[in-house]
Amino acid sequence: xxxxxxxxxxxxxxxxxxxxxxxxxxxxxxxxxxxxxxxxxxxxxxxxxxxxxxxxxxxxxxxxxxxxxxxxxxxxxxxxxxxxxxxxxxxxxxxxxxxxxxxxxxxxxxxxxxxxxxxxxxxxxxxxxxxxxxxxxxxxxxxxxxxxxxxxxxxxxxxxxxxxxxxxxxxxxxxxxxxxxxxxxxxxxxxxxxxxxxxxxxxxxxxxxxxxxxxxxxxxxxxxxxxxxxxxxxxxxxxxxxxxxxxxxxxxxxxxxxxxxxxxxxxxxxxxxxxxxxxxxxxxxxxxxxxxxxxxxxxxxxxxxxxxxxxxxxxxxxxxxxxxxxxxxxxxxxxxxxxxxxxxxxxxxxxxxxxxxxxxxxxxxxxxxxxxxxxxxxxxxxxxxxxxxxxxxxxxxxxxxxxxxxxxxxxxxxxxx
Amino acid sequence: xxxxxxxxxxxxxxxxxxxxxxxxxxxxxxxxxxxxxxxxxxxxxxxxxxxxxxxxxxxxxxxx
Numbered sequence: 001x002x003x004x005x006x007x008x009x010x011x012x013x014x015x016x017x018x019x020x021x022x023x024x025x026x027x028x029x030x031x032x033x034x035x036x037x038x039x040x041x042x043x044x045x046x047x048x049x050x051x052x053x054x055x056x057x058x059x060x061x062x063x064x065x066x067x068x069x070x071x072x073x074x075x076x077x078x079x080x081x082x083x084x085x086x087x088x089x090x091x092x093x094x095x096x097x098x099x100x101x102x103x104x105x106x107x108x109x110x111x112x113x114x115x116x117x118x119x120x121x122x123x124x125x126x127x128x129x130x131x132x133x134x135x136x137x138x139x140x141x142x143x144x145x146x147x148x149x150x151x152x153x154x155x156x157x158x159x160x161x162x163x164x165x166x167x168x169x170x171x172x173x174x175x176x177x178x179x180x181x182x183x184x185x186x187x188x189x190x191x192x193x194x195x196x197x198x199x200x201x202x203x204x205x206x207x208x209x210x211x212x213x214x215x216x217x218x219x220x221x222x223x224x225x226x227x228x229x230x231x232x233x234x235x236x237x238x239x240x241x242x243x244x245x246x247x248x249x250x251x252x253x254x255x256x257x258x259x260x261x262x263x264x265x266x267x268x269x270x271x272x273x274x275x276x277x278x279x280x281x282x283x284x285x286x287x288x289x290x291x292x293x294x295x296x297x298x299x300x301x302x303x304x305x306x307x308x309x310x311x312x313x314x315x316x317x318x319x320x321x322x323x324x325x326x327x328x329x330x331x332x333x334x335x336x337x338x339x340x341x342x343x344x345x346x347x348x349x350x351x352x353x354x355x356x357x358x359x360x361x362x363x364x365x366x367x368x369x370x371x372x373x374x375x376x377x378x379x380x381x382x383x384x385x386x387x388x389x390x391x392x393x394x395x396x397x398x399x400x401x402x403x404x405x406x407x408x409x410x411x412x413x414x415x416x417x
Numbered sequence: 418x419x420x421x422x423x424x425x426x427x428x429x430x431x432x433x434x435x436x437x438x439x440x441x442x443x444x445x446x447x448x449x450x451x452x453x454x455x456x457x458x459x460x461x462x463x464x465x466x467x468x469x470x471x472x473x474x475x476x477x478x479x480x481x
Contacts, residue, residue, distance in 0.1 A: 341458055
């Protein structure tokens with residue numbers, strides 16, 4: 001019996017020998033990182049494989065990447081995938097087995113294939129997109145409109161971030177003198193806490209919105225106006241606290257966007273009742289956050305420009321309308337002028353007609369005056385009448401007839417002899 | 418006089434009367450009636466303009 005006894009070290013050495021004998025090669029292995037830590041330049045990982053249905057671990061092992069390899073591998077992986085190695089990622093590693101009598105079993109990592117991780121991330125993204133579409137929320141944000149007068153802006157950003165500074169400066173320095181009211185809801189914009197942190201910020205914004213609403217309702221019910229119901233709905237839109245939400249990041253060292261590609265975050269953003277603008281700064285594929293937001297731009301500065309541009313367009317429309325209204329004013333003035341001209345012409349025409357007619361009448365009058373017998377009498381002529389008729393021929397008369405002779409100053413009666 | 422529905426119609430009618438007036442196309446007997454019509458048309462046009470102007474001003478003030 002005692003011959004078969006080993007010290008632990010001895011036995012472990014045998015395991016080590018066996019492993020080194022049996023598995024001398026390097027292998028490519030697919031696994032999920034459940035932990036990933038850097039210490040003294042080396043990287044210590046925990047690899048895991050989960051059952052696809054139950055999600056319970058079916059295999060687990062630790063892995064190490066020594067400094068020499070890690071120094072090259074880490075930047076390469078980050079350059080290709082846009083993010084550092086971290087827990088939750090699926091990776092394809094080249095490993096060899098090592099059993100150390102004091103430290104136990106480990107896979108020693110000698111290489112990594114980042115394209116595998118990209119493929120897996122893309123697959124996950126597709127899965128999230130499919131799920132969002134199935135839930136019918138994928139396009140919800142795009143059905144909202146950034147209001148014409150979007151001036152009250154809720155910003156989700158890291159508090160001290162350069163991107164947030166850029167955003168605020170850009171808004172303040174706008175050449176039109178537009179005033180914006182920016183409220184910051186700080187959030188962690190990098191790493192694994194992104195999802196929870198942004199969702200918290202959204203909830204905070206939403207609760208501010210609700211608080212405003214309930215205040216308005218309370219005020220409305222206090223007054224005893226019968227039109228309260230109508231007033232409520234107006235107040236709701238007028239006093240809504242924020243016109244839009246802007247999610248920005250930028251100025252950070254890395255381009256780790258993995259936190260922005262989660263289902264829970266996408267669902268929260270997609271169903272948010274206020275339009276969301278994203279400016280999370282990256283050149284790679286759109287993040288899912290970008291896809292479900294109302295509007296995506298590349299940088300915080302671009303987000304500010306978008307908001308300024310939105311107001312500028314409104315201003316232009318107003319100016320345009322104003323101009324057109326004043327043009328309508330000109331039309332009225334012209335029309336007035338035209339009416340006045342017509343009235344002028346009318347009275348001129350009337351005046352002329354009346355003058356002509358009067359002139360004509362006086363001419364006739366003059367003409368008639370020429371025929372006035374009184375005029376002849378004045379000149380010394382006389383008219384002789386017999387039985388009221390002018391006597392033109394002496395043959396008309398016989399002796400004894402009484403005739404009347406009219407002269408200028410009177411009448412002479414005579415008897416014919 | 419048939420009340421013209423539109424400003425343009427009223428204006429056209431008014432212009433016809435003025436032109437005929439200027440061309441001596443009316444008899445003296447017609448004159449008073451035509452003048453009366455013309456004055457009514459002028460009033461109608463003026464009223465319409467004043468009303469429109471007030472409406473425009475109101476819209477303009479609303480926008481400011």
